[in-house]
Amino acid sequence: MQNIIAPSVFGADLGNLKEQLTILEQNNIQWLHVDVMDGHFVEKMAFGPDHIRMLKKMTSLKLDVHLMVEKPERILDAVMDAGADMVTVHQESTARLASCIERIKKNNKKAGVVLSPATDENSLKYVLDQIDMxxxxxxNPGEAGQSFHPSMLDKIRQTRELCGARDIQIEVDGGIDNTNIALCQKAGANVFVSGGFIFRGDIAQNIAALNEQLN
Structure with missing residues (x-):
């Protein structure tokens, strides 16, 4: 599978957002990761359908929208209407996961499921044939000051094995930088979300550093 770097807009300088998005485009970035947080499922609040609509007008990047919200079924339609190209929903956030996946796919969007660190990957086995990612x-989602959890490398390997021959992308998010991205790739991930690392300092150099490790 193709390796994809997905910068997280949560790490960007919103005062210079258009300029930074242009730098991403000039450096062959194809996806932009957008965290939607509700202050309930996670402590922080960030972005929403209006922000997604704004981003859609500002960039040609595909919008990879990660819903960190309780009962995501309440805002799914608004998020998709706003311009999300792919939507990932937390396994832990809804009792209607299969219904959410079905709604996303019916809207011709890519559908994915998110697992927090403590959630067993085997909980996905009954939806594997319906998801893209x-x-x-x-x-831990939405908590500041954390570092990459090395124990998740085993989980990446086990998830890749669980997927078998299915065409499912495996994305990783949380503390991804040039010291661990290759480890995640070797374990089986192919989509890499990075916010703080990419947007801290020279964006082009930071993207090059990640690509160097992947290659």
Missing amino acids: ILLMTI
Whole structure:
């Protein structure tokens, strides 16, 4: 599978967002990761359908929208209407996971499921034939000041094995930088979310550093 770096807009300088998005495009980035947080499922609040609509007008990047919200079924339609290209929903956030996946797919969007670090990957076995992506959190979602959890490398390997021959992308998110991205790749991930690392300092150099490790 193709390796994809998905910068997290949560790490960007919103005062210079258009300029930074242009730098991403100039450096062959194809996806932009967008965290939607509700202050309930996670402590922080960030972004929503209006912000997604704004981003859609500002960039040609595909919007990879990660819903860190309780009962995501309440905002799914608004998020998709706003311009999300792919939507990932937390396994832990809803009792209607299969219904959420079905709604996303009916709207011709890519559908994925997110697992927090403590959630067993085997909980996905009954939806594997319906999803396009699995997002594995490598830190606890929405909590500041954390570092990459090395124990998640085993989970990446086990998730890749669980997928078998299915065409499912495995995305990792949380503390991804040039010291661990190759380890995640070797374990079986192919989509890499990075916010703080990419947007800290020279964006182009930071992207090059990640690509160097992947190659």
